[in-house]
Amino acid sequence: MEIQISIIISILLLFQSSRIISGQQPKVRLSSRTERLALFELRSTLGLRSKDWPRKSDPCSGWSGIKCRNDGRIVEINISGLRRTRLGRLNPQFSVDSLGNFTHLTTFNASGFSLPGSIPNVFGETLNSLEILDLRYSSVIDPIPSLLGNLSNLNQLYLSGNGITGIIPETLGQLSKLSVLDLSQNLITGSIPVSFSSLTNLTSLDLSSNFLAGPIPPSLGTLKSLQFLKLSNNSLSASIPAQLGDLSSLVELDLTTNSLSGSLPMDLKGLRNLKKMMVGDNILDGTLPGNLFTSLNKLQFVVLNHNNLSGPLPDVLWSMPELRFVDVSYNNLTGILPSPRLSDTASARVLNLSNNQFYGNLDSSFASISFIDLSGNYFEGKVADEALLMNSSLTSNCLQNLPSQKSLEDCTFFYTAKGLLFDNFGLPNATQPPKASPSRKKSRKWIFILVGVLGGLCVIALLVLVLVLCLCKRERGVADQTTRSVTNTPPVGGTPGPSGGSKDFSEVGEVFTYEQLLRATGNFSESNLIRHGHSGDLFRAVLEGGTIVVIKRVDIRTMKKESYMVELDLFGRVSHTRLVPFLGHSLGHDNEKLLVYRYMPNGDLSTSLYRKTREDDESLQTLDWITRLKVAIGAAEGLSYLHHECNPPLVHRDVQASSILLDDKFEVRLGSLSEICSQEGDTHQSVITRLLRLPQSSEQGSSGSSAAICAYDVYCFGKVLLELVTGKLGISSSNDATTNEWLEHTLPYISIYEKELVTKILDSSLMVDDDLLEEVWAMAIVAKSCLNPKPSKRPLMRYVLKALENPLKVVREENTGSARLRTTSSRGSWNASVFGSWRHSSSDITSAPGQTATREGAGSSLKHLSTIGSQGSGGGDLSTSNKKPSSDIFPEPSDLPDIERPRAD
Numbered sequence: 001m002e003i004q005i006s007i008i009i010s011i012l013l014l015f016q017s018s019r020i021i022s023g024q025q026p027k028v029r030l031s032s033r034t035e036r037l038a039l040f041e042l043r044s045t046l047g048l049r050s051k052d053w054p055r056k057s058d059p060c061s062g063w064s065g066i067k068c069r070n071d072g073r074i075v076e077i078n079i080s081g082l083r084r085t086r087l088g089r090l091n092p093q094f095s096v097d098s099l100g101n102f103t104h105l106t107t108f109n110a111s112g113f114s115l116p117g118s119i120p121n122v123f124g125e126t127l128n129s130l131e132i133l134d135l136r137y138s139s140v141i142d143p144i145p146s147l148l149g150n151l152s153n154l155n156q157l158y159l160s161g162n163g164i165t166g167i168i169p170e171t172l173g174q175l176s177k178l179s180v181l182d183l184s185q186n187l188i189t190g191s192i193p194v195s196f197s198s199l200t201n202l203t204s205l206d207l208s209s210n211f212l213a214g215p216i217p218p219s220l221g222t223l224k225s226l227q228f229l230k231l232s233n234n235s236l237s238a239s240i241p242a243q244l245g246d247l248s249s250l251v252e253l254d255l256t257t258n259s260l261s262g263s264l265p266m267d268l269k270g271l272r273n274l275k276k277m278m279v280g281d282n283i284l285d286g287t288l289p290g291n292l293f294t295s296l297n298k299l300q301f302v303v304l305n306h307n308n309l310s311g312p313l314p315d316v317l318w319s320m321p322e323l324r325f326v327d328v329s330y331n332n333l334t335g336i337l338p339s340p341r342l343s344d345t346a347s348a349r350v351l352n353l354s355n356n357q358f359y360g361n362l363d364s365s366f367a368s369i370s371f372i373d374l375s376g377n378y379f380e381g382k383v384a385d386e387a388l389l390m391n392s393s394l395t396s397n398c399l400q401n402l403p404s405q406k407s408l409e410d411c412t413f414f415y416t417a418k419g420l421l422f423d424n425f426g427l428p429n430a431t432q433p434p435k436a437s438p439s440r441k442k443s444r445k446w447i448f449i450l451v452g453v454l455g456g457l458c459v460i461a462l463l464v465l466v467l468v469l470c471l472c473k474r475e476r477g478v479a480d481q482t483t484r485s486v487t488n489t490p491p492v493g494g495t496p497g498p499s500g501g502s503k504d505f506s507e508v509g510e511v512f513t514y515e516q517l518l519r520a521t522g523n524f525s526e527s528n529l530i531r532h533g534h535s536g537d538l539f540r541a542v543l544e545g546g547t548i549v550v551i552k553r554v555d556i557r558t559m560k561k562e563s564y565m566v567e568l569d570l571f572g573r574v575s576h577t578r579l580v581p582f583l584g585h586s587l588g589h590d591n592e593k594l595l596v597y598r599y600m601p602n603g604d605l606s607t608s609l610y611r612k613t614r615e616d617d618e619s620l621q622t623l624d625w626i627t628r629l630k631v632a633i634g635a636a637e638g639l640s641y642l643h644h645e646c647n648p649p650l651v652h653r654d655v656q657a658s659s660i661l662l663d664d665k666f667e668v669r670l671g672s673l674s675e676i677c678s679q680e681g682d683t684h685q686s687v688i689t690r691l692l693r694l695p696q697s698s699e700q701g702s703s704g705s706s707a708a709i710c711a712y713d714v715y716c717f718g719k720v721l722l723e724l725v726t727g728k729l730g731i732s733s734s735n736d737a738t739t740n741e742w743l744e745h746t747l748p749y750i751s752i753y754e755k756e757l758v759t760k761i762l763d764s765s766l767m768v769d770d771d772l773l774e775e776v777w778a779m780a781i782v783a784k785s786c787l788n789p790k791p792s793k794r795p796l797m798r799y800v801l802k803a804l805e806n807p808l809k810v811v812r813e814e815n816t817g818s819a820r821l822r823t824t825s826s827r828g829s830w831n832a833s834v835f836g837s838w839r840h841s842s843s844d845i846t847s848a849p850g851q852t853a854t855r856e857g858a859g860s861s862l863k864h865l866s867t868i869g870s871q872g873s874g875g876g877d878l879s880t881s882n883k884k885p886s887s888d889i890f891p892e893p894s895d896l897p898d899i900e901r902p903r904a905d
Contacts, residue, residue, distance in 0.1 A: 027058075028060045028061065028069070029058050029060055030060045030072050030074070031072025032073055034101050038099070046079065046084065046096070047084040047088015047091075048079070048084065048085070049082070052082050059074070065077060067107075069104065073104045075107070076108075076109075077105065077109070078108075078109040080112050080134070081112065082113060093116065094116065094119070096122065100125065100127070103126065103127075105130060106129055106130060106131045106132065109134040110138050112138065114139045115138045115139060116139040116141065116769045119135070119148070121145050123145075124145060125147060127151065128153065131153055131154060133148075133156070135159050136159070136182070138162060141162065141164065143164065143165055144164060144169055146170075146171045149174040152176070154175050155177055155178060157180065157182070159186070160184040160186070161185045162185070163186065164183070164186040165187045167190030167191075168188060168192070170195045171195075172196070172199075173193055173197070173198045173199060174198070176201065179202060181199070181204070183207050183210070188211065189212070190213070191212060191214035192216065194219055197219035197223070202225060203228070204226075205226060206228065206230040208232040208233050213235045213236065214237065215237060216231065216238070219243070220244065221246040226250055227251045228251060229244075229247070229252070229254070231254065235258065235259055236255070237261070238262075239263075241265075243267075244265075244268060246270055247271060248273065251275050252275060252276040253274060253277050255282070257280070257281040258282050259283060260284060261284065262284065262285070263285060263286030263287070264284065264292060266289050266291065266292055268296075270295075271296060273298055274296050275299060276300065277299060280303045280305040280327065282306075284304070284309060285309065286310070286311075288311065288312075289314070290316050293314055294316050297321065299320060302325070302327070304331070305352070306330045308332060309328065309331040312335035318338065318340040323349060326349070326351045327351075327352040328356070329353065329354040330354070330355045332356065336360035339365040340365050340368070340369065349369050351369060351372040351373070352373040354393070356376070357414075358378065359418075359420075360380070361379070362394075364387070366388055366392065367387035367392075369392075370391065372391065374393065374394055375395040376397075378397060378406070378415070380397075380399065382401060383402065398414075398422070407459070409452055409455050409459065413449075505585065507572070508585070510583060511584060511586070512584050513588065514588055520541035520542055521540075521541040530550065533552065535552070535554065535564070536555070536563070537552070537553045538551070538552055539551045541596075548599040549597065549599050550597045551597075554595070564585075566673070566674050566676060567582070567673050567676075568585065574650075576638065578635075578638030578641060581598035582596070583598060600663050602664065604658045605662065605720070606730075609657070623666075624766070624767070625766055627666050631660065631666060632804050634660075635655075635660050635668050636800050637801060638669075639652060639655065640797045640798045640800075642713075643798070644796070644797065644798050650676050652670065652676055653676065653708070654672040656672075657732045660720065679708065679710055710796075711791035715788075717800070718783045719732040721783035722746065722780070722783045725776055726763055727764070728742070731743075743787065750781060758773075774807070775807040777811055778803070778807035778810035778811045781811065
């Protein structure tokens with residue numbers, strides 16, 4: 001019997017040891033009743049789903065994001081990626097007071113989980129064991145509590161991407177064990193605390209994208225362990241402290257977009273491990289010290305653009321072994337560029353030396369660099385090397401036989417002022433300027449300046465005269481010119497003109513072979529098909545270098561031949577960051593024309609508004625409000641460029657959610673450009689109208705089609721805005737009866753007097769606080785203005801853009817103590833001339849479905865409306881004014897039912 005018992009015990013011990021060896025430790029169960037109750041309280045206050053934190057499971061083994069020690073005490077709570085219940089989404093709060101019961105907690109991670117409110121003091125009062133606090137992109141507001149300085153064991157503090165205000169508390173300097181501090185992308189003001197010099201274990205400090213001011217504390221130079229210092233996009237001033245050169249471990253220094261002045265201190269040569277130096281968009285002056293870069297032999301990225309740097313470019317930049325990228329554009333650098341001393345890595349470099357004052361000749365040694373931008377300088381002579389022409393940008397120089405160069409007068413003046421010989425663009429009689437005695441050199445210099453100025457004025461006057469004559473000639477009835485758009489396409493409803501098939505598009509982007517793009521798409525495999533477009537099929541493709549692109553295949557046997565030519569001509573004439581980047585084309589095939597665009601990782605708005613988080617998950621993730629507003633502003637910028645910066649104005653004609661492409665940072669690029677044409681009627685305006693660029697006032701173009709005027713784009717954009725507000729997909733891409741019926745039902749809930757009405761049409765997946773709801777309300781108001789049935793009453797796109805950039809000014813009354821919300825602004829502000837009183841009509845008081853008017857009777861209501869209609873919008877009250885109400889952004893309401901209910905003041 002004893003033998004049997006010993007055998008059983010041996011088997012059990014052997015089984016237990018085998019589990020330990022195989023890594024299957026016994027399950028740990030929560031041992032603290034206090035922590036269990038605290039978890040359930042946290043589950044309730046945060047509104048977490050029972051799917052993630054099931055009541056009947058043990059938290060240590062069955063709850064997402066919960067980790068326990070071997071003794072059953074909780075050490076990590078990670079709610080990042082978890083979702084709230086429906087009720088929790090309706091009233092999200094930063095209610096985590098129960099965290100004070102987790103005395104052994106080392107990690108709290110809520111990144112990306114909405115916790116609107118201020119950081120509770122509980123973190124600094126009881127969580128002394130906390131090592132990691134991650135609240136990135138959690139909708140946190142208000143100042144950082146000074147009690148966080150009590151977290152003596154804190155190692156990593158992430159608070160970026162929130163709405164934190166106030167100053168950085170000095171007490172954060174007490175966190176002696178801190179290695180990572182990230183406060184970027186907030187609304188923090190004040191200066192960088194001097195107490196940060198005590199953070200001797202800090203390896204990463206990111207304070208970028210705030211409103212910090214004052215100088216950079218020299219005491220930061222004592223942080224010997226610091227590897228990443230990011231202070232960009234602030235208002236820091238004064239000079240760069242030389243003490244930063246003591247940061248021998250520093251790998252990345254980012255000081256871009258500040259107000260730093262002075263010169264680059266030579267003491268920075270102590271940064272022997274530095275790989276990235278970015279100090280662009282400041283007001284640095286002086287020369288670039290060559291000895292500084294000699295010491296920084298690990299440097300890979302140098303960004304010094306948009307400063308006031310002068311003098312020559314140090315020769316050492318050509319021979320640094322690790323250097324990959326240099327941007328010194330928009331400075332006052334000058335001199336003759338030496339021939340690069342080539343190395344094995346030279347072909348991998350990208351250099352931007354544009355918009356400086358470099359001059360001289362260019363030899364073939366520059367062709368070995370991957371890409372070099374030399375535009376906006378004064379280089380002269382011929383460029384015979386084809387490789388250099390392919391790998392460089394050489395516009396706006398003084399080069400021979402190349403397009404888009406500076407004028408002869410500009411180049412002559414520049415070289416003459418330096419006492420140098422200019423080759424006169426290869427023309428004869430290029431002579432060396434006569435040598436003048438020292439006593440007469442100054443007077444001759446002024447003569448040259450006077451001659452140059454007078455010559456320039458004469459050229460300008462001649463150009464203006466020629467322009468006026470040409471415009472007059474066109475107005476006298478040259479028929480083949482008055483109906484042609486800027487893109488050589490017939491206007492809507494017009495008669496097609498010449499096909500333009502003989503036009504040379506070889507300089508528009510890169511020229512690919514048909515076989516190259518055939519391989520890139522896998523023989524146009526169905527697996528690479530993105531969608532069938534109305535102007536061609538779109539395919540995802542990978543070029544030989546690994547670059548992901550989108551290729552449009554246009555079959556001219558089934559598509560209009562002009563569709564691809566419109567885009568080629570457009571990209572050859574205009575350029576803007578809000579248009580989809582065009583990379584090249586292949587036109588050699590008889591029946592198929594291929595256009596190549598940059599790949600947009602986030603697709604278009606119609607597919608990104610809601611998308612699956614994972615292929616195996618049926619749940620959808622929606623774009624947050626901040627991203628939606630960013631998308632709206634980006635699309636408005638692109639349309640404003642087409643309408644107001646192109647001459648003649650261009651009409652997109654296909655504005656919808658699928659035309660709004662989104663890159664990896666959700667920056668907008670307008671696509672679907674094959675329908676673009678110039679605004680109808682623009683070529684029929686008078687000379688004075690066209691010279692002054694007066695906006696169109698007619699409701700239709702000359703052909704009678706509303707689609708050929710900018711107001712048509714504004715109307716379509718209004719539907720896109722409603723899509724962003726309501727989450728209703730497909731509105732912007734449809735004009736059928738169902739869509740119009742939906743608009744008639746929805747627009748009455750948009751009132752300039754009652755904010756809460758918009759919540760009845762608000763996308764239920766959006767989580768917005770009261771401030772964000774005001775922005776939603778403002779966008780809805782702008783959308784309604786865009787949807788006015790009268791084209792002449794719709795706002796211009798530049799006003800729509802301004803309203804979206806300042807949404808709170810659309811709905812908040814300024815310079816008044818009351819909390820009323822109206823669509824006015826204070827006198828003298830930018831929108832006083834844009835936002836006027838809404839022009840009311842009797843339809844304004846009709847009730848929404850299920851509601852009845854509770855104000856005065858119909859007669860008194862109309863009387864009150866007429867009173868408001870005569871009032872101005874300049875002030876913060878409703879005082880009588882003789883000013884005419886502006887209709888730039890708030891035109892007369894549409895004929896659709898409305899429920900505008902003015903306040904009976």
